[in-house]
Amino acid sequence: MANILVVDDEHGIRDLLWEILNDEGHTVELAENAAQARAARLRERPDLVLLDIWMPDTDGITLLKEWSSTGALTMPVIMMSGHATIDTAVEATKIGALAFLEKPVTLQKLLKAVEQGLARNNLRKTVSLPMASSQIAEAFSAPVVVAATSDAGPVSEQRFMLDKPLREARDEFEKAYFEYHLAKENGSMTRVAEKTGLERTHLYRKLKQLGVDLTRGKRSS
Numbered sequence: 646m647a648n649i650l651v652v653d654d655e656h657g658i659r660d661l662l663w664e665i666l667n668d669e670g671h672t673v674e675l676a677e678n679a680a681q682a683r684a685a686r687l688r689e690r691p692d693l694v695l696l697d698i699w700m701p702d703t704d705g706i707t708l709l710k711e712w713s714s715t716g717a718l719t720m721p722v723i724m725m726s727g728h729a730t731i732d733t734a735v736e737a738t739k740i741g742a743l744a745f746l747e748k749p750v751t752l753q754k755l756l757k758a759v760e761q762g763l764a765r766n767n768l769r770k771t772v773s774l775p776m777a778s779s780q781i782a783e784a785f786s787a788p789v790v791v792a793a794t795s796d797a798g799p800v801s802e803q804r805f806m807l808d809k810p811l812r813e814a815r816d817e818f819e820k821a822y823f824e825y826h827l828a829k830e831n832g833s834m835t836r837v838a839e840k841t842g843l844e845r846t847h848l849y850r851k852l853k854q855l856g857v858d859l860t861r862g863k864r865s866s
Contacts, residue, residue: 646670646812647692647763652682652708653725654700658748662695663850665752666759672854675847679703686712688842691720693762696742698726698733706737713741721762725750820855823848832859 649671651662656677663673674689676682679702685691698705705724712718724737727748734745743765744758823837830836838845852859 648672650674650691650694652676653697679708694722709740721766723758
């Protein structure tokens with residue numbers, strides 16, 4: 646499973662894609678404009694991006710060009726639009742887009758495009774990784790200890806095993822990360838959202854998906 650960024654200025658489409666992809670087991674981040682997309686790309690390092698072409702501030706083609714020219718196009722990008730021409734679709738693929746989906750996007754075409762995009766991304770990662778020696782592999786099988794300390798907050802120590810699937814390891818780290826901040830902020834979703842840079846709604850969805858106990862950090866009355 647993967648981390649997918651959905652960029653679309655239409656609230657209904659964002660929610661629909663979130664529900665579909667979340668049901669498939671993916672972690673889904675949402676952005677309604679280019680500014681949010683830039684921030685999410687830096688923060689989340691998505692495995693794949695679904696990018697709308699027509700947006701009010703910066704259109705998807707311009708954002709795609711920006712990522713391509715700055716070396717930030719390190720993930721497959723699937724363009725979406727209900728009004729784009731053939732020329733626009735061709736231009737997007739020349740810039741570096743993997744595919745183009747016409748709105749309204751059908752479930753079958755969406756899932757097929759996402760599957761192909763993630764397969765290409767996994768292949769790219771595999772090819773770019775150097776061959777690891779037995780010593781390196783052995784070292785990665787040992788637990789990594791991550792400690793978080795704060796003068797005012799709790800001290801948290803977590804052990805993470807790197808010799809496991811990426812999704813599983815990432816979920817463990819994210820769960821520990823959010824549990825730490827919830828404990829530090831006494832369960833305040835507002836303060837945790839500010840600390841982690843997530844919108845409150847997105848934060849709640851992520852915590853629910855990770856299985857985080859939202860009552861752990863709250864003080865007893």
